[in-house]
Amino acid sequence: MPVLPSPPIEVERFVKIYKTVPAVDGISFSLAAGSITGLLGGNGAGKTTTIATIMGLITPTSGRVSVLGADMPKQRYRVLHRMNFESPYVEVPMRLTVRQNMTVFGKLYGVADLRERIAELGRQLDLTEFLDRPTGRLSAGQKTRVSLAKALINRPDVLLLDEPTASLDPDTADWVRAHLERYCRERQATVLLASHNMAEVERLCERVIIMKRGRIEDDDAPAKLLARYGRRTLEEVFLDVARGSALSEAAQ
C-alpha cells in the first residue's frame, strides 16, 4: 500500500499554557497541500499563538505541531527554508533599501538566483522603481508589498499570513489578495491566513477554522458555514460564534 505524504501542516492535540493561563487548549487540524485556510477568532482566541508555534517561535506545552513532516520547533531547521510569513507585527529593517533587504533575506533563505528573483518580485509586486529606496520612506501600501516580497523571496511551500492587508486601503488590499491568489495557484503553496477581515477570508479561503478561547469552535468551507448558521456573510457567522449564540438558534 502506498504511503501517503504527511499534510504540509498538522496540528495534533496542541496545548499551550502560559504560566497557568491556557492560550490554546488541545486543538487538532491538518491542512491539505495547495490549500488556503483562514484562521478566525477574536482577540485572545489563540490564533497568534497557533501561528507562532507553526513557525517554530513557541514550544507547545503538549501535543504535536508539524510542518512538511518536521516537528516544530525541534526539527524546524529541516523546513524553515521552505516556509515564510508576513505579519504587520514584524517589520523588515526600515533604513535598508528594498533591494538590500531582499538581498539579506534571499541569502538567509539560500535563494540561488537572487538577483533575478529580486527583479522578478519587483515586477510582480510593482516595486521595481522603489528597489533602491530606503524601506522606511515608502508608503504603508508599498511597505506591505515589501513585506510580501520578503515572504515570497524563497518561493515558500508553506506561507503563514497574519493580517496581510491590515491598514491598507481597499485598492491595495485587493491588489495584494489577487497576488496571493495567483502565487498559491501557480506554486501550489499551502497558506494559513489569520485575519479579522471576513470579506478577505471569504474571497481567499476554501476552508475556515474559527477559534474561541483557545479551542476550535467550527471548521468548514465558507459556504457550508453560511448554510449551517443560516447567515449570509462570514462576518455574521463569526459574530454568532464569538457571542456564543448561534448554532442552536440557527438550527431552530
Added chain:
Amino acid sequence: MSAPAEEAYALSARRIGAMMLRYWYLLRSSWPRLLDLVYWPTVQMVTWGFLQYYIATNAGFFARAGGTFIGAVLLWDILFRGQLGFSISFLEEMWSRNIGNLMMSPLRPIEFVAALMVMSVVRLSIGAVPVTFLAIGFFGFNLYGLGLALVAFFFNLMLTSWAIGIFVSGLILRNGMGAENLAWSIMFLFMPLTCVYYPVTTLPVWLQPLAWALPPTYVFEGMRELLIHHNFRGDLMLDALGLNVLLFAGGLFGFLKLLESARRHGSLMQTGE
C-alpha cells in the same frame, strides 16, 4: 548528537555573511551611527591623556609609568566597545522589530552570534583604530608599541566582551526591551573589579579573589607590568584565556537556554517592554 541538534548547530558562511551584510548596509546608511563609534573613545582618550600628562609632570612614579592611563583607557575601550558593538547590533534587530523575521528564517542562533561577534570587531575597528593614532599624535603613546602583547590583550578582552554581550542578548530575548539597559551598563559593573586603572592590591583583600576570577583583571595587570617593568607576563594571558574559555562557554550556554525559555514563554512574539 541527534539529527535535529546537529542541524541547529550547523554553520553556514552564507547566512553569517548575510547578517554581516545587513549590519554593514545599516552602518553605511547612517553617518550618526558611524560618528557615534568614534567620538566617545576620542573624548575618553583625550581627557585621560591630559590627566596622565599632568600627573606625570608632578609625580616621579607616574613619570616612570608612562602610558598606563592612556593604555588602560584604550584597553578598557576594547572591552567596553567590544561588548557594546555586539549588543547594539543585536538591539538594532529589536528596535527595527526584525527579530521575528530572523528567528523564523533558517538562520541558526550560533550563526547569529557569529555575525554579531564579527560585527563587534568591525565596529570596534572603525571606532578605536583612529583613536589609537590620535593617541600617538597627542601624547606620543603608541599602543602598537606593545607588539605581540597587544594581540594577547586584544584577544582576551574581545572574548570577555563577546561572552557578556551574548549573555545580555539572551536576557533581552527572554525578558524584552525592559532588559535593554543591561546592554549599556553591565560592563561598568566590571570596571572597579577588573582594576582597569589601579593594581589588584589596591582592592580590599576579601575582594581580590573576585577580581582574579575575571579575565580582564589579568589583562590590565599584564599591561601595567609591561609598561612599568617592561616585562610581558605570558602566564597572566594564559590564565585570562582559560577563564575566558569558561566565561564564553557559559555565556553561549546561557544564551541558548534563554532562547529556549523565550520559546517556551512566547517572548519571541512579544519583544516590547
